[in-house]
Amino acid sequence: MPPALRNRVIAASLALLALGGSAGAEGPALTELHVFPPEINLATDRDRQSIVVQASFANDTTRDVTAEAAFTLADPSLVLVDGATYLPAADGTTELTVAFEGREVKVPVTVAKAADHPALSYRLDVMPVFMKAGCNTGSCHGAARGKDGFRLSLFGFDPQGDYDRLLREFPGRRVNLAVPDASTVLEKGAGLVPHSGGQRFATDGDHYAAVREWIAAGAANDDVATLPTITGVELYPKKAVLDGKGSTQQMTVRATYSDGTDRDVTPLAVFLTNNENSAAVDAAGVVTAGERGEAFVMARFETFTVGSQFLVLPKGLEFSYPEEPEANYIDGLVAAKLRKVRIAPSGLCSDEVFLRRASIDLVGLIPTPEEYAAFLADPDPDKRSRVIDELLTRKEFSELWVQKWAEMLQVRTVPNRIEYKGMYLYYNWLVEQLSNDVPMDEMTRNLLSASGGTFSNAATNFYQGTDDKLLLAENVAQVFMGMRIQCAQCHNHPFDRWTQDDYYGFVAFFAQIGKKQGDDYRETIIFNSGGGETNHPVGGRVMPPKFLGAEVPDVAGKDRREVLAEWLASPRNPYFATSFVNRVWAHFFGIGIVEQVDDFRVSNPASNPELLDELARRFTESGYDLKSLVRDICNSRAYQRDTVANESNAHDSVNFARANLRRIKAENLLDIISQVTDTQDKFGGLPLGARAVQIADGNSSSYFLTTFGRATRATVCSCEVKMEPTLSQSLHLLNGATTNAKIRQSPVYTALVEGETPPEGLISDLYVRCLTRQPTEQELAQLLPLFGEGSDRAQALEDVFWALLNSREFIFNH
Numbered sequence: 001m002p003p004a005l006r007n008r009v010i011a012a013s014l015a016l017l018a019l020g021g022s023a024g025a026e027g028p029a030l031t032e033l034h035v036f037p038p039e040i041n042l043a044t045d046r047d048r049q050s051i052v053v054q055a056s057f058a059n060d061t062t063r064d065v066t067a068e069a070a071f072t073l074a075d076p077s078l079v080l081v082d083g084a085t086y087l088p089a090a091d092g093t094t095e096l097t098v099a100f101e102g103r104e105v106k107v108p109v110t111v112a113k114a115a116d117h118p119a120l121s122y123r124l125d126v127m128p129v130f131m132k133a134g135c136n137t138g139s140c141h142g143a144a145r146g147k148d149g150f151r152l153s154l155f156g157f158d159p160q161g162d163y164d165r166l167l168r169e170f171p172g173r174r175v176n177l178a179v180p181d182a183s184t185v186l187e188k189g190a191g192l193v194p195h196s197g198g199q200r201f202a203t204d205g206d207h208y209a210a211v212r213e214w215i216a217a218g219a220a221n222d223d224v225a226t227l228p229t230i231t232g233v234e235l236y237p238k239k240a241v242l243d244g245k246g247s248t249q250q251m252t253v254r255a256t257y258s259d260g261t262d263r264d265v266t267p268l269a270v271f272l273t274n275n276e277n278s279a280a281v282d283a284a285g286v287v288t289a290g291e292r293g294e295a296f297v298m299a300r301f302e303t304f305t306v307g308s309q310f311l312v313l314p315k316g317l318e319f320s321y322p323e324e325p326e327a328n329y330i331d332g333l334v335a336a337k338l339r340k341v342r343i344a345p346s347g348l349c350s351d352e353v354f355l356r357r358a359s360i361d362l363v364g365l366i367p368t369p370e371e372y373a374a375f376l377a378d379p380d381p382d383k384r385s386r387v388i389d390e391l392l393t394r395k396e397f398s399e400l401w402v403q404k405w406a407e408m409l410q411v412r413t414v415p416n417r418i419e420y421k422g423m424y425l426y427y428n429w430l431v432e433q434l435s436n437d438v439p440m441d442e443m444t445r446n447l448l449s450a451s452g453g454t455f456s457n458a459a460t461n462f463y464q465g466t467d468d469k470l471l472l473a474e475n476v477a478q479v480f481m482g483m484r485i486q487c488a489q490c491h492n493h494p495f496d497r498w499t500q501d502d503y504y505g506f507v508a509f510f511a512q513i514g515k516k517q518g519d520d521y522r523e524t525i526i527f528n529s530g531g532g533e534t535n536h537p538v539g540g541r542v543m544p545p546k547f548l549g550a551e552v553p554d555v556a557g558k559d560r561r562e563v564l565a566e567w568l569a570s571p572r573n574p575y576f577a578t579s580f581v582n583r584v585w586a587h588f589f590g591i592g593i594v595e596q597v598d599d600f601r602v603s604n605p606a607s608n609p610e611l612l613d614e615l616a617r618r619f620t621e622s623g624y625d626l627k628s629l630v631r632d633i634c635n636s637r638a639y640q641r642d643t644v645a646n647e648s649n650a651h652d653s654v655n656f657a658r659a660n661l662r663r664i665k666a667e668n669l670l671d672i673i674s675q676v677t678d679t680q681d682k683f684g685g686l687p688l689g690a691r692a693v694q695i696a697d698g699n700s701s702s703y704f705l706t707t708f709g710r711a712t713r714a715t716v717c718s719c720e721v722k723m724e725p726t727l728s729q730s731l732h733l734l735n736g737a738t739t740n741a742k743i744r745q746s747p748v749y750t751a752l753v754e755g756e757t758p759p760e761g762l763i764s765d766l767y768v769r770c771l772t773r774q775p776t777e778q779e780l781a782q783l784l785p786l787f788g789e790g791s792d793r794a795q796a797l798e799d800v801f802w803a804l805l806n807s808r809e810f811i812f813n814h
Contacts, residue, residue, distance in 0.1 A: 028057040033065075033103040036236030037254050040096065040109045041262050042079070042088040044116040049264045050085045051107070052252045053098055054237045060340050061243040061313065064250055069100040078111050084250075085264075088114035120214045122163060123222050127156050128268040128301065129207045132283075133189060133200035136162075138494075140197055148196055150174070154491040156302070157500055158538050163221050180215040206267060228259040233269075233304035235297075240308065241340060242279070242289035244315025251285035251308070253299045269299040272495075274603060279310040294341070294654075296605045303492050303499045305602045309609070317342050319648075329618075330636035333611040334656050343649045346658035349642045351376060353814065354384055356772035357659070358634060360813045361588050362388070363396035364668040364693050365675055369768045388634045392627050396693075398434040401626065403667065403693050404587070405430050407720060408479045409447075410465050410713045412698030418454075418464050419522045420697070424685070425458035427696035440580060440624040441569035444480060448565035453523045460526040463513060469534070473507040475716045477548060480568055482579030482600040485548070495603035497549070500536065505546030508534040509564040528559040547573070569624075575600065577616035581629060582606075583718075585615065588633050590662035590723075591654065598718045607654040643814045662813045663723050666708035667692035673739060673805060676769045677746035704738050725811075739805045743798055753794045759787035762797060770804040 034054045042049060053066040066084050073079055075094035080087040086096075088111045096107040120126065135152060136142035142154040152162050166185065167175050176183040184193070190208055191199030201207040214220075234254045242249060253269040256262045271281045278293030287297055289312045298307040319342040326332050338345060349357070355375050359367050367375070375387060391397060405411075406427060413423045433443045450459035466472055470489060477483045487493045488503035514529030533542045545560050546552045547567050555563050567573055579600060586592035593612045594600055606612045615629070622628040633639055638656045649657035664672065670692045674681055680689040684700045692705060698713030707729055709722025733739050743749055748769070752762055763783050767775045775783070786796040804810055 028059040028061065030055055030101050030103060031058050032056040033098070033100055033105050034237065035098045035105045035107050036252055037234065037262075038107065040079075040086055040107060042086065042109075042111045042114070043261050044113045044118050045088055046118065047263065048085050048087045049254075050250075050252050050266055051098075052084070052236055052250050053100065053105075054240065054249070055100060059243075061241045062237070062239075062249075063243070064248060065100050066250060069098050072097040072099070073109070078114075079109060088112075090114050119217055119220070120210060121222055121227065122214065122220065123159050123224075123227060125210050126214050127159060127162070128265070129201070129211055130162075131156055131300070131302075132268050132270055133207060134197070134270075135189070135200065155494055157492040160221075161538070167219060175215055175219050177215065177219060180212050183212075183215055186212060186215070228257040228261065230255050230302050230304065231258050232256045233265070233299070233301050233306050235299045235306040235308050238308050239310070240287070241311045241313065242287075243313055245289055245291070245312075247289040247312075249287045249310075251281070251287060251297065251299065253285065253301060253306075255301055255304075265301045269301045272298040272300065272603070274298075278312045294607075296603070298495075298603055300494075304497055305493075305495055307602050307605060309605065311340055313342055319344075324637070327635050327637050327640075328632055329614060330611065330632060330638055333608065333614055334636075334638045336610065337608045337655055338657055341652075341655060343652055343655060343657045344646055345637075346642045346644055346646055346649060348637060348640050349659065350773075351384075352773040353642070354640055355387065357813055358384075358388060358391060359772075360664060360668065360672070362391040362400070362630070362634070363394050364400045364665075364671055364691075365396060366672055366770075367772050369765070372768055372772055384640065385635055388631060392630065395435065397627075398431070399691070399693050400668075401434050402427070402430045404583075405434070406696070406698070407711045407713055408716055409462060410475075410698065410716060411461075411696060412713045414465065418461060420685075421522065422454040422458070422461050422464065422524075424696055425455060426461035429458035434626075437625070437627065440626055441576070442624070444569040444576070445565040448476070448480075448568065449559065449562040451527050451559070453518045453525050455518070455520065455523045457526075460524075463515075463526050464524060467515075469507055469510045469513075472510050472513075473503075476510075476564075476568075477506065478598050479716050480579065481548065481573070481575040482582065482594070482598050483548065483575065484599055484601070493601075496601040500538065501543070502546065502548060504534050504536050504543040505552070506548050508543050508545040509560045511545075512560055528561070549575070571620050574616070577620045577624070578612055580624075581615040581619050582612060584626070584629055585633065588630075588639055589656060590660040595654075596718055598716070608656075659814065663725055663811060664813055665721065665723065666705045666710040667695070669708060669811065670702075670704055670738070673742060676748070676805070677742040677801075678748045679742045679745050704732065704736070707732050730806075733806050733811070739802060743801050743805070746801075749797065749801060753797055759784055759796075762787070763800060766797075766800055766804055770801075770810050771807075 034056070036052045036054065037049070040049045040051070051066070052064065053069045055063050055065045073094055073096055075092065078090050078092045078094050080089045091111050091114050094109045096109050098105045098107060130136050130152060134140055136154060136156050138154055141147050141150050141152040145151065151165060156162065174183060174185050180186070186208060187193045188195035189200045190203045232255070236252050237249070240249050251266070251271070252264065253266045254262050255265045266285055269285065271283065271285050273279055273281045273295050275293055275295035278290050279287050279295035279297055280290060281287045281297050285299070287310060291312065292314055293312055295310045295312070296307045297310055298305055321335065321339050322344055326335065355367050355372065359365055375383060380386065411423060411427050411430070412418070413420050447459050447462050450457055450462065452460055454461050454464055474486050477485045485493070485498050485503055485506070488498040488500055492499045511532040511534045512529045514527045516525045518525050535541065536543050544552050545555050545563070550567070550573070553563050553567065569576055582592045582594050583597045586597045593606045593608055594604060618632065619629050641659050643659045643661055645658055653660060670681070681692065682688050683690055683692065683695050685697065686694060698711065701710055711720035713720065752765065757765065760780060763775055763780060767773060783800055786799060787793065
């Protein structure tokens with residue numbers, strides 16, 4: 001270290017040690033003091049570590065108090081201090097005491113090899129500069145064809161290729177070993193010569209200095225065999241609740257390496273936010289609060305992207321959470337989040353609303369008039385729980401989840417690939433699994449490890465959908481882990497942890513699937529061929545099978561699919577349970593804790609991670625029991641809340657403070673229309689009177705089902721099911737054959753027309769059948785004139801029936 005800089009740092013250290021803790025202004029009481037990172041490890045004289053001090057207060061807000069805290073080193077001779085950054089001075093161990101408003105935190109400090117000055121590394125020191133400066137992004141030199149004649153691999157997925165292009169494509173130009181400052185990589189990056197990307201770093205900055213020093217030392221490539229590799233990245237603090245617009249929070253980023261060392265990479269990390277309006281972050285990692293809301297602030301370094309949750313509140317917002325009982329653990333975790341964001345929940349829905357909501361969600365039908373009357377007359381305070389238990393025992397419950405699995409698994413006929421018989425057997429296999437309450441982990445293992453004929457072992461039809469091993473691996477990750485890993489096929493994922501190595505290591509599990517024709521030419525035999533490998537597109541090396549986010553297993557002499565299935569549907573794989581419970585949650589709330597439900601990634605965080613983790617933990621402990629999970633969700637106050645908003649939750653849709661209006665799914669809506677009119681439908685391959693939810697083939701549909709967004713099952717994406725209301729849907733209900741024809745054919749309509757029930761009773765009967773409630777006095781007053789003297793009873797009844805079937809209240813679950 002230059003003497004002048006050493007003197008400046010020592011002076012700053014002495015000045016900082018002389019500071020006392022700053023007395024906090026009057027306000028909420030301090031409850032916790034956190035120092036990040038929790039320990040300081042310094043190795044070689046190049047190392048440094050910035051620290052951040054965060055205070056938590058009784059009102060659940062946090063504040064960056066780094067500038068206000070007092071710092072005391074037990075042995076100041078070991079460490080130099082420059083503001084909130086610590087540098088090595090001499091080898092040894094000591095302790096840093098951080099104090100603020102009467103609280104203290106002890107931080108262990110370790111210094112090693114303080115006198116060593118290692119050479120800069122191309123991969124560890126220079127390539128991170130290119131990412132930080134934005135040189136290898138898709139909008140710059142990381143584009144497929146590069147930019148302005150120079151190409152880098154996107155986000156640095158091909159270090160060797162980038163090295164060759166830097167030094168060997170125009171030798172002496174991009175990197176000038178004789179005159180380092182004349183290297184175009186420095187001249188253009190610093191804006192000293194015209195550059196379409198503008199200035200990316202300053203000549204007096206650390207990034208310019210690092211690249212220049214590397215070039216001056218000969219621009220050596222790394223010996224990859226001895227080079228430590230990055231094993232993880234941590235972003236601190238993990239969460240923050242900022243009180244008021246303009247509040248700030250400094251972030252710090254630390255990387256860990258395979259040789260046991262760690263490194264402060266804050267100056268090299270790329271910072272991002274998913275909500276600039278609420279929490280903007282600058283290049284130095286300073287988060288500034290904006291408008292009220294939630295944000296996820298991320299840091300990317302090398303192949304890792306990590307994030308922290310930020311909540312932004314109006315300054316000094318006064319809030320009192322209403323006292324209410326908790327039905328189960330779900331309510332406690334939802335309430336904890338609502339308290340943080342200062343949102344009051346809506347009250348419970350009425351018995352009528354609950355009965356209709358639960359019936360649609362659990363069995364895809366609405367309550368009959370008899371069920372309605374019995375439920376309202378029941379004085380038992382636990383009657384809601386009993387109805388949930390009863391609905392869970394009905395075959396319609398398993399049929400509803402068979403349909404969901406059929407969508408995820410693309411159950412459909414495919415010309416010259418999946419015959420009708422194979423498809424139908426596959427569908428019936430799902431029916432058997434779910435109607436017999438087979439645990440979800442067991443069903444998944446049975447599916448992924450299936451071998452044999454597509455007729456004799458119907459689960460093998462899972463492998464008949466495609467011969468593309470890449471697509472197969474992507475589908476497995478998306479269906480069973482909620483992850484879209486497609487980006488990593490061509491380059492490291494820009495907003496998640498997955499690299500090309502991860503992608504092709506996962507594909508390798510499917511490299512040895514064998515197929516041959518059975519005795520019946522329509523049947524295919526699926527078996528383990530025992531041979532076949534997956535090669536990496538960069539360099540062509542053979543990729544050993546590797547679990548996503550986990551280890552490389554021993555697959556020697558084994559069916560790789562069985563090895564994968566055993567891990568994937570087990571507690572060792574945390575993504576299986578979290579992905580599945582999130583899908584189930586979304587079914588009942590209309591939105592996932594992670595939304596979209598099959599897009600788990602660092603940059604798409606859970607709205608309530610504690611809730612998601614607890615649901616997954618209990619689902620795992622239950623033995624992956626679907627009904628146990630559903631029972632917990634439906635019994636919660638969160639599920640049973642009203643859709644009517646209050647002042648504080650009117651603009652919130654992600655924290656489950658109220659129920660969301662949800663358009664009823666296509667198959668369920670058609671079944672419900674048939675139910676209330678007591679009419680029957682005919683679908684291909686099914687007997688007259690079958691329900692739309694029982695249609696096995698994704699390629700079998702009707703105009704109504706297509707208009708209302710039935711999944712074609714062409715892909716595994718959750719977006720296949722369209723739930724958005726459209727003009728075509730409204731026009732079809734108003735004028736199409738479905739509602740009009742079903743009303744005229746309805747035995748219910750005929751019986752009411754021919755009966756002697758007075759008009760008020762007719763209207764009430766239709767309201768209960770269609771909306772599971774009695775009409776209001778205002779509604780009766782508006783409708784009774786239709787049945788006035790001289791009116792056509794049949795026409796009046798048809799008009800009321802038609803109006804109810806076209807009402808928003810009928811089409812939506814609420």
